[in-house]
Amino acid sequence: MTATTVSRWARRYVIVSALFLVFWQSAALVGLPQQTGVLLGIYGFVLHMIFGKAYSLIPSYFNRQLTPDSAPMIQFPLTVVGTSCLIGASLTGGPNWVESVGAILWGAGVAVFLGALLWTIRDNLTGRETATGQSNVDRRPIDRLANGFIPVALLYLLAGSYETVAIYGGLPTLFDGYFPQVAHLLAAGTAALLIFALGFRLLPRFLVASPPRSLVTVVLPAGAFGPVLLASYLYGGRWFQLGAIIETIAVIGYALTYGILFMRSERRRVGFYGVLAGAGSGVLGVLLGVSFAFGQPTSSLVRAHFRLNVLGFLGLTIIGIAYQFYPPAIGTLRGASDRTALVSIATIAGGLLFQVIGFIGQISFVIQVGKLLTFIGALMYAYLLIAVFQTR
Structure with missing residues (x-):
């Protein structure tokens, strides 16, 4: 192959x-x-x-x-x-x-x-060999550091997948057999940590800018350590509070790093706005999550937290990076363009904001409007990818 x-x-x-x-x-x-x-x-x-x-x-x-x-x-x-x-x-x-x-x-x-x-x-x-060329020799320290955390993210995937098989297949579980623990292993441990590690390699090259090394050295260890505490002590005790604080530091540090990269860059491609919206959603998501560690979460706030982190932080980041890898403007189907891509990002981000407001205020109509907007944005995203792949 x-x-x-x-x-x-x-x-x-x-x-x-x-x-x-x-x-x-x-x-x-x-x-x-x-x-x-x-x-x-x-x-x-x-x-x-x-x-x-x-x-x-x-x-x-x-x-x-x-x-x-x-x-x-x-x-x-x-x-x-x-x-x-x-x-x-x-x-x-x-x-x-x-x-x-x-x-x-x-x-x-x-x-x-x-x-x-x-x-x-x-x-x-350990990722010491990075394939980083001589023209980017200044990036090697961060590239090596980021590489070192990729196996950690893969370990989280192994743990979360084993727990999935154990819960549904009747095997001994690693934790309590509580499915939200698995969700934290896979979403925070695997997906978020890979966004940090791969992102610190990809995003500086996309934006042609350099991230602050001090922030990178904080984000990666925090992103590696926080999820195991969250999954192990979900919704209870000081260790859960510590895990929530550490994960909050990781996500806020990542958002600051990307914000600095964005401001330093002269490039303004459509996908970058998706990643920016994802970073902002992640900050809101972890701040809401850390409030659970020091208070009593309601079901509506848990739903808002889930959607901010999975659809917002992970989802909008994925969509932004997808638009960078697969530029919408090269699609030959009707309506395939950077403008449509920007509308899709804005529709998903706006719909997500409506949902969060609705969940916090317990306003069903606002929640439904938000869900309709995110559905429309998701359709647009899928259509634009189909347009690009059909062209290729």
Whole structure:
């Protein structure tokens, strides 16, 4: 399998991720269970995008070639079908064997993903070899530091996926068998930490600017340590409070770093605004989350926290980076343009803001308006990716 073929499979993961986003927003609009939304949002939308881009980025950042290069093709049906089974079981309330099959398929797919990447970088696990050229020699310290935290994010993926199989398959669990703990392992431990680590390599090059090294050295360790405390002591005790504070430091530090990069850059591409909106949503999300550690969360505030972090921080960041990798303007379908992409970002961000206001004020009409806007924005995002891929 050539690099071109790996890239082709990466696009399949990206388009499936976008479709899961559309299904997630439609599920929210019609009021399907929260569990369904978590599966669609994290397992479907966020992680499939990560799978697709990680196969391309991680080997190159470790100065290696993906081995075995057939891994994306083998994993694809396993995690897509596995996620679909878990979603289907959450909608119907059973039968249990559907959940078990879905969890096993998911676990098998993640095993392929982790096995291929870890085998590829087995002799460079610290990431000291970065493939950073002489023209970017000043970036090597940050590149090496960022590389070192990628295996930590993969460990979180292993733990979260094992816990998924354990919960649905009847195996001994690592934690309490409480699904929100798994969501924190995968969303904060895997997805957010990879956004920090890969982002500190990608974003400075996209923006042609240098991040403050002092902030990078704070964000990465905090982003690595916070999620394990959150997952282990969810909603109780001083350790949970400490985890919430550490994760808040990580996300706010990342947002400051990206804000500085954005201000230092002369480039103003459409995707950069998505990443900026994602960083802002992340700050709101963790501030709301840290309030849970020192107070009593209500169900509506928990929903606002989830959507700010998964649709806002992770989602808008993913959308912004996708627009950078797959520029909407090259699409030949009607309406494919940077302006449409900007509208999609604004629609999702605006709809998210409506929902948060509605959840905090418990105003159902405002929540529904927000959900409709995010659904429209998700459709636009999926359409623009289809337009780009159809052109290619």
